Amino acid sequence: MSEKREKPIERVLWGAASLLVVTYALIPVAWMVSLSLKRSADLGDDRFLPRVVSFEHYEAVFRDPQFSAALRNSIGIGAISSLAAVLLGMFAAYAIARLDFPGRRLILGAALSIAMFPPVSIIGPLFNMWRTLGLYDTWLGLILPYMTFTLPLAIWTLSAFFREIPWELERAARVDGATPVQAFVHVIAPLAAPGVFTAAILVFIFAWNDFLFAISLTSTNDARTAPAAIAFFTGSSRFEQPTGSIAAASVVVTLPIIVIVLAFQRRIVSGLTAGAVKG
């Protein structure tokens, strides 16, 4: 009896709580979208919804060669970073999950401590090193620190996924005539795909969102990524704040992330291994 009476109340409470969290999270986003759609003249009108919807800021943003270059840089650097981090992370995670070698825990611990290292503390030395090495304001100059800071995450995520895959599948592949590499490529890697996607997306989002390295280690359109480029936006006159353009650029930068997460959510969550072992 008590269960039946509690159920609607519980549902209402859960609903209210979810609504609160979603509202809290989405209001700034909604505000940003609204700003990006207002006319320049209406920017300070203290209204939540735009009086007239206009795409002038978007047009302005895409007319700006600096922003399109930045988008290209962001996509390129993000993609290469995730690819490299996931590839390296996969080998490391596979070894950690499967092989029993001394120092396994040490590697995991060290990887974790690197992830916790405050990036701001290495920016100064990195700036000088990159200038000496000629990596300043290059793609590689950003890819390297992004990989460094995301590899631990990739290793941890991937080793958790590898551990989930029944070892017998690999042994079965070996008996079926596969070399260790073939067993990995045909059996283990496809099964670890959700993990690989998760790791790749996380690395990409890190690289995509990073501002600190991007602003410190770049100086021109050669390697400046979108978040850094937005900071260099100027208004059309010295008395005008570039609020509208910044809002529009931010929406443009946010969209791919939302699309990626929504598109791969299924893939990340799906239990591909169902049916591998007795059911």
Next chain:
Amino acid sequence: MAEIELDGVTKRFSGVTALNRASFTIRDGELFILVGPSGCGKSTLLNMIVGLEDVTEGEIRVDGEVVNDLDPKDRNMAMVFQSYAIYPHMTVRENMAFPLELAKASKAEIDERVSRAAKILELEEVLDRKPRALSGGQRQRVAMGRAIVRKPKVFLLDEPLSNLDAKLRVQMRTEILRLQRRLETTMVYVTHDQTEAMTLGHRIAVLRKGEVLQIGTPRELYECPKNLFVAGFIGSPAMNFLPARWENGRLVLPVGSIALSDEEGRRLGAARGRLIAGFRPEHLQAGGEEQPGLRFEVQAEVVEWLGADVFVYFDVALRGFEEVELPEDLGLQGDNGDHRSLLARVDPSAGLREGDTFELGLDSQYVHVFDAESGENLSTARD
């Protein structure tokens, strides 16, 4: 087609001996069973034969060729795992084609062999399904299918039926047996279930704690167990055990004494220490006064009617005899206080009911006498 010779094969994991000097030959075309309780080393041995575990010492030879250092992929053996280990991201067809693709068989040959295997195993309907859409029995079949498409030298099966329910297990057992007879390929089958071992095997090796205790046909193991463990492990219901003494040329049991043959007498006379007598439930006969041997009266505690047989459980007072200590891993009931519970498998025509007092006869030729310390069977071999 292959003959597998094991020569002093030993496996040690960081100081623990999983298998100790196993030496025997698995003949070409034979269905050979490795049976024993968990942790006896049977799966380790199988993994060494297929190459998934290294051999610490000794040699494994297939058709005379030493394969110790041969990679599993080069051994041309097929294995069915306990968990089936079907690739979950591939369809049934892709699963079965996988070994052939690795062997770089032609497309036409792959298709032909897969459909033939699917026909044998009745998997034609589900060829394009993913494993998660299959029943337990079908998954088991897919694992078998993946093993047979390749025409391997040897099949290795690691407890293939233990994840199936009882009915399906009996059905698949028959299917495996039929398949093996049809393909005439050497098959090594690991199980902990002695019934499976007895019904399937041409020959059986009983393993315990890394030692091979006895190798023989099901009948040899049943009728002439070499030691207490094999005697208690093989046979369902299990053999009855009673403490025994050798006195004045007769074997004295808590229920009476029996005369043994001269040769047995000589062997027992030489043995010092405590003895354990063992006899199978079906060798206890109700009534039948004309039979030679020991007769004693018992009271039926529990009567189980099974149609063709009746199982009668009864207690025997130990009367000053020491308790019987059976190996723990047999999982058999020990003594309860000064009594020992035994079982007779009698004819239903005797019409026994719970609480009845009745007379049982035991022919002395069916009594095995074991050394309580070493477990060795001291009686002569019978056939």
